[in-house]
Amino acid sequence: MSPRIVEVRRDILKKNDLLARELRDGFAAAGVFVASMVSSPGAGKTALLEETLRRLRPSRRVAALVGDLATERDAERLARAGAPVRQISTGTVCHLDAEMIKGALDGWTLDDLDMLFIENVGNLVCPASYDLGEDLRVVLMSVTEGEDKPLKYPTIFNTADVAIITKIDMAGPARFDAGAARHNIREVRPGIEILELSTFTGDGFDAWLQLIASRADAR
Amino acid sequence: MSPRIVEVRRDILKKNDLLARELRDGFAAAGVFVASMVSSPGAGKTALLEETLRRLRPSRRVAALVGDLATERDAERLARAGAPVRQISTGTVCHLDAEMIKGALDGWTLDDLDMLFIENVGNLVCPASYDLGEDLRVVLMSVTEGEDKPLKYPTIFNTADVAIITKIDMAGPARFDAGAARHNIREVRPGIEILELSTFTGDGFDAWLQLIASRADAR
Numbered sequence: 001m002s003p004r005i006v007e008v009r010r011d012i013l014k015k016n017d018l019l020a021r022e023l024r025d026g027f028a029a030a031g032v033f034v035a036s037m038v039s040s041p042g043a044g045k046t047a048l049l050e051e052t053l054r055r056l057r058p059s060r061r062v063a064a065l066v067g068d069l070a071t072e073r074d075a076e077r078l079a080r081a082g083a084p085v086r087q088i089s090t091g092t093v094c095h096l097d098a099e100m101i102k103g104a105l106d107g108w109t110l111d112d113l114d115m116l117f118i119e120n121v122g123n124l125v126c127p128a129s130y131d132l133g134e135d136l137r138v139v140l141m142s143v144t145e146g147e148d149k150p151l152k153y154p155t156i157f158n159t160a161d162v163a164i165i166t167k168i169d170m171a172g173p174a175r176f177d178a179g180a181a182r183h184n185i186r187e188v189r190p191g192i193e194i195l196e197l198s199t200f201t202g203d204g205f206d207a208w209l210q211l212i213a214s215r216a217d218a219r
Numbered sequence: 220m221s222p223r224i225v226e227v228r229r230d231i232l233k234k235n236d237l238l239a240r241e242l243r244d245g246f247a248a249a250g251v252f253v254a255s256m257v258s259s260p261g262a263g264k265t266a267l268l269e270e271t272l273r274r275l276r277p278s279r280r281v282a283a284l285v286g287d288l289a290t291e292r293d294a295e296r297l298a299r300a301g302a303p304v305r306q307i308s309t310g311t312v313c314h315l316d317a318e319m320i321k322g323a324l325d326g327w328t329l330d331d332l333d334m335l336f337i338e339n340v341g342n343l344v345c346p347a348s349y350d351l352g353e354d355l356r357v358v359l360m361s362v363t364e365g366e367d368k369p370l371k372y373p374t375i376f377n378t379a380d381v382a383i384i385t386k387i388d389m390a391g392p393a394r395f396d397a398g399a400a401r402h403n404i405r406e407v408r409p410g411i412e413i414l415e416l417s418t419f420t421g422d423g424f425d426a427w428l429q430l431i432a433s434r435a436d437a438r
Binding site for chain 2: 008040041042068069070071073074092094121122123124125126128129142144145146148149151152153154155167169170172173174
């Protein structure tokens, strides 16, 4: 990139960080716990989120924002869980930013929420640099993507607080090496908590819900 | 994005298009057929390319350029196929561009090649806008990513010449609906040729090699 581009990009990121801090302060003041999800396209963010909203909703006031280039499919899927959901269409932009989050929250009363989930655009590169004001950033990686992905996309794993290995019901057919995957995740992000689950079979899902609840209660 | 960013981005794309045309002319003059591959991370680009190089090498002079953010893993894997391979490290940039291709070709004599394969960074958004001077752009999508991906990432499918559905050995466990996937691909890219294959089992691989050979011979 030319020096001019780098400079423009630095300004954008600085502006984003300031706005993200403002969002974070607002979430804290309203007592809303915010978790964001990043992953490659097709790692299972929407399925995980749909089931998470469904299972949390009896006891928590939950809502979601979902980012997508073009369609409203994810919002439609998530609305089936019965929680308030808003779609953010990014056009050709490969990530969400704090300004998009702020705009999407317009008209919502944060005091009416306990938890907000943000599903980023499916991308292992672009979302890494953009703070969205979240309390917890979760990176998902499915067993079919290959164990080397943390090494190939280190920044996104390095900026995450929790890693979830998804689709473990397909670990056998995918010849997935869980030890290698865990080793690679912790090589770029030492000490990170790693969960394994299948939204389809429900295996490992309780541990994920417990993690969310305990992180929300601890803040 | 601000008007200033949009303007800078337009200048970059225009510069890229001019350089891509120069590359394309150079490839044509040297008689080199160039195919590029784009997909989500983990769709199987490197595995497909490794096997493609291995099977083409007895009869064609093949080489490959592979783009990655950080590691040289793909180049190491591909070098096992015995073909000349160069890695392009993009740092934090989420796609290859024509200038990177030109730089990576430095010192190679194009007249010594019949076919050049370019593996882009794993990303369904960023690579779409960057012409690399290739003759054929191939988009890969694995059976585990979900049949809706063409609708969610239309631009990358729309700029491709051929779509390959990979990992068909996992279609059963992934509960993959081939009809829906094909319908969605053709909704954003009417008439596009669609192949299905498994690099692991070899199913469908011959049709892919035939396609490459016939496209290369037809140019």
